[in-house]
Amino acid sequence: MVTKKKPKSTPKKVQTKTKANLKAKPKKSALRKTSVKKTTTKKKPNKRQTISNPSDFESFAKTFTPYSPNKTEKYMNKSQKKHFISILSAWKLALETEQEKTEQLIQKDQSNFPDSLDRAAKEEEFMLELRKRERERKLISKIEMSLKDIDDDLYGFCETCGIEIGIKRLEARPTATQCIDCKTVDEIKEKQQFG
Ligand SMILES: [Zn+2]
Numbered sequence: 001m002v003t004k005k006k007p008k009s010t011p012k013k014v015q016t017k018t019k020a021n022l023k024a025k026p027k028k029s030a031l032r033k034t035s036v037k038k039t040t041t042k043k044k045p046n047k048r049q050t051i052s053n054p055s056d057f058e059s060f061a062k063t064f065t066p067y068s069p070n071k072t073e074k075y076m077n078k079s080q081k082k083h084f085i086s087i088l089s090a091w092k093l094a095l096e097t098e099q100e101k102t103e104q105l106i107q108k109d110q111s112n113f114p115d116s117l118d119r120a121a122k123e124e125e126f127m128l129e130l131r132k133r134e135r136e137r138k139l140i141s142k143i144e145m146s147l148k149d150i151d152d153d154l155y156g157f158c159e160t161c162g163i164e165i166g167i168k169r170l171e172a173r174p175t176a177t178q179c180i181d182c183k184t185v186d187e188i189k190e191k192q193q194f195g
Contacts, residue, residue, distance in 0.1 A: 054094035055135055057173065063090070067167055075164050076156045085150055087174050092143045099136045105129050142175040149177075158182055 054060050067083045109126045149155035156165050158179035165179050178186065 054091065054098045055132065055139065057091065060091055060094060061172065066171055069167060076153070080167065081150050081155070084155065084170060084174060085147065087171070088143050088147050088150075091174065092140060092147075095136050095140050095143070099133065099140070102129055102133045102136060106133065139175070146175045146177075160186075 064087055067080060069080065073079075106126070106129050109122065109129065146155060156167075156170060157163070158165055159177045160182040161179060163179050165176055169176055169180060176183070
């Protein structure tokens with residue numbers, strides 16, 4: 001009876017050994033689970049990327065490749081200036097195109113005000129368009145100031161303390177005229193004044 005039990009137990013041991021050799025198997029299943037999660041989250045940003053609003057620089061920022069400076073190159077040298085001129089010019093052009101569309105909408109709404117019940121909704125829409133036009137105007141004039149600053153060798157340096165604003169911050173906010181520290185201090189001061 002004892003000898004009969006032994007052969008039964010040995011194939012079981014072999015089975016466990018092969019399982020031990022294939023330790024990668026549970027890892028693979030774990031990878032599958034994470035990859036499924038990744039594909040579901042990837043679908044959402046794809047839909048967002050199709051909506052491009054030039055008034056919002058964050059969406060526009062995806063259209064250019066970030067600058068990668070050499071360790072030895074000087075801050076705001078010719079090639080860095082060129083990089084920001086092209087970003088600012090492209091952004092300005094996109095805003096001007098958008099502004100033309102906004103202007104057309106405003107004129108259409110001005111000449112075609114309905115007397116029906118949806119008048120209030122139309123007025124709300126009209127106000128939003130006027131605000132949009134104002135925001136676009138302000139942004140365009142800010143961009144023009146930044147382009148002038150590049151010409152005057154002032155671009156990229158904090159107007160308050162004179163420190164380098166930095167390429168990364170400028171790429172996130174190309175019209176920035178202050179370093180992050182001075183900007184933060186000013187924002188705190190503003191809050192204290194109004195609060
Ligand atoms: Zn500063």
